[in-house]
Amino acid sequence: MxxxxxxxxxxxxxxxxxxxxxxxxxxxxxxxxxALPGVLEAAAAHVEINRYPDGAAVALRTRLADRYGVEFSEVIVGAGSSSLLQQLFLAAAGRGDEIVYAWRSFEAYPGFVTITGATSAHVPLTDALEHDLPALAAAVTERTRVVVVCSPNNPTGPAVSADAFEAFMRAVPAEVLVVLDEAYQEFVTDPLAVDGEKLIGEYPNLVITRTFSKAYGLAGLRVGYAIGPARLLAAARATAIPFAVTELGFAAALASLDRKxxxxxxxxxxxxxxxxxxxxxxxxxxxxxxxxxxxxxxxxxxxxxxxxxxxxxxxxxxxxxxxxxxxxxxxxxxxxxxxxxxxxxxxxxx
Ligand SMILES: Cc1ncc(COP(=O)(O)O)c(C=O)c1O
Known part of the structure; x- marks a missing residue:
C-alpha cells in the first residue's frame, strides 16, 4: 500500500x-x-438535517457581499478560514511550486502547503516577532505561487502596518497570489495596522480571509469567508469539499451578523x-x-x-x-x- x-x-x-x-x-x-443571545435558537429554527445545505451558500455570501460592498462572486465561504486557506493554496500551487510565509506563524500553514505538493519557504520574524515584509517580498522566486501574510500574527500577536503592507504588495509580482489571513482582525486596535477591507479591489492578486470562529464565537460551527477577485475565488471554490459548511453554520453566522x-x-x-x-x-x-x-x-x-x-x-x-x-x-x-x-x-x- x-x-x-x-x-x-x-x-x-x-x-x-x-x-x-x-x-x-x-x-x-x-x-x-x-453564543450571542438568540443565535442558537435562530440557527436551530432553520435546520432540516435530512437535507444537504445550500452548496452555493447564497444567503450568507449575499449578506457578506452587501456588508463589504463587493459582488456575490467576490466572496466565498468555507468550513472555517482554515478550509479557505487550504482551498486557495490548492488552487494556486502544486508539485515543484513554493508557498512563502513568515515563521513562526499559524501552525496549520505547513500542513496545508504539504497537501498541495508544494514546499514551504519560511521567512523568519523580526526580533520584535513581527513580519519582515521586505524579506517576504525578497523571498519570492520564479517558483513562488502564494505568499501568506498573517495579521495579527498567530501566535506572536503583532499586526503588520498598512504602509508596509502596501509597499509589499507593490513589490510582489501580480501573478503571485497574496493571502492576507485576518482571522483576528476584529480585535485589532493599532490605528496603523493593515485592514484588508480597505484594500478590497485594489490588487488583482490579493485575497483576504476572515472567520466567524474568533470574535463571533462560532468556532464549533466552522464558518469562514474569503474576499477577493472572482476568478481566484472561483478556482478556490472548485477545490472545496462539497457542502462543508452546514445550514446550522450559515444560520448562526447570519444571526450573529444581526447582533453586531x-x-x-x-x-x-x-x-x-x-x-x-x-x-x-x-x-x-x-x-x-x-x-x-x-x-x-x-x-x-x-x-x-x-x-x-x-x-x-x-x-x-x-x-x-x-x-x-x-x-x-x-x-x-x-x-x-x-x-x-x-x-x-x-x-x-x-
Ligand atoms: C491565523 C489563523 N488563521 C486561520 C485560522 C483558522 O480558523 P478557522 O478555521 O476556525 O476559521 C486560525 C485559527 O486558529 C488562525 O489562528
Whole structure:
C-alpha cells in the first residue's frame, strides 16, 4: 500500500490541551463567551438535517457581499478560514511550486502547503516577532505561487502596518497570489495596522480571509469567508469539499451578523482584558510583543515546556512552542489573576 511519502510523514493538526472542567482553556484562541443571545435558537429554527445545505451558500455570501460592498462572486465561504486557506493554496500551487510565509506563524500553514505538493519557504520574524515584509517580498522566486501574510500574527500577536503592507504588495509580482489571513482582525486596535477591507479591489492578486470562529464565537460551527477577485475565488471554490459548511453554520453566522452591536461590546471587553494582561506581564519584566489578536505571547524560551506545565498545574491550558514561548488566549476575566500569579513565579525563577 503506497502513500505519498510527504503525507505519510505529516501529522494531523494537534489541538490545544484542555484543563479540568473548573480550569481555563486558553490554548486555542477561542472566544470565552457563549453564543450571542438568540443565535442558537435562530440557527436551530432553520435546520432540516435530512437535507444537504445550500452548496452555493447564497444567503450568507449575499449578506457578506452587501456588508463589504463587493459582488456575490467576490466572496466565498468555507468550513472555517482554515478550509479557505487550504482551498486557495490548492488552487494556486502544486508539485515543484513554493508557498512563502513568515515563521513562526499559524501552525496549520505547513500542513496545508504539504497537501498541495508544494514546499514551504519560511521567512523568519523580526526580533520584535513581527513580519519582515521586505524579506517576504525578497523571498519570492520564479517558483513562488502564494505568499501568506498573517495579521495579527498567530501566535506572536503583532499586526503588520498598512504602509508596509502596501509597499509589499507593490513589490510582489501580480501573478503571485497574496493571502492576507485576518482571522483576528476584529480585535485589532493599532490605528496603523493593515485592514484588508480597505484594500478590497485594489490588487488583482490579493485575497483576504476572515472567520466567524474568533470574535463571533462560532468556532464549533466552522464558518469562514474569503474576499477577493472572482476568478481566484472561483478556482478556490472548485477545490472545496462539497457542502462543508452546514445550514446550522450559515444560520448562526447570519444571526450573529444581526447582533453586531452586542458582538462589538464583547470584543471590546476582550481587548481591554488583553491590554491589561499584557501591561501587567510587562510590569513583571516580560518582553511581551504587541498583542493585536485575542492572545498574548510570553517569551519563555528554553523554559517553555516547564512553564507550560506550571500553567497546567494551575489548571490553565496554554499553547507552548518548545524553546520559543507560550501563547495565552484571552479568556474569562477570572483567569487573568491566576495567569499573573503563575507568570510572576516563573519570572522570579528565571
Ligand atoms: C491565523 C489563523 N488563521 C486561520 C485560522 C483558522 O480558523 P478557522 O478555521 O476556525 O476559521 C486560525 C485559527 O486558529 C488562525 O489562528
Amino acid at each position: 503506497r502513500l505519498r511519502p510527504e503525507i505519510a510523514a505529516l501529522t494531523a493538526y494537534s489541538q490545544g490541551r484542555s484543563p479540568s472542567p473548573d480550569g481555563f482553556k486558553l490554548s486555542s484562541n477561542e472566544n470565552p463567551y457563549p 452591536p452586542l458582538l462589538d461590546e464583547r470584543v471590546a471587553e476582550i481587548v481591554v482584558r488583553r491590554d491589561r494582561l499584557r501591561g501587567e506581564l510587562i510590569e513583571q519584566g516580560w518582553a511581551v510583543p504587541s498583542a493585536q489578536g485575542n492572545f498574548v505571547w510570553l517569551p519563555t524560551g528554553e523554559h517553555t515546556t516547564a512553564a507550560a506545565d506550571a500553567f497546567f498545574d494551575a489548571d490553565i491550558a496554554v499553547r507552548p512552542f518548545a524553546d520559543e514561548g507560550i501563547r495565552i488566549s484571552i479568556g474569562e476575566e477570572e483567569s487573568i489573576e491566576r495567569i499573573l500569579e503563575v507568570s510572576a513565579t516563573l519570572h522570579r525563577q528565571r
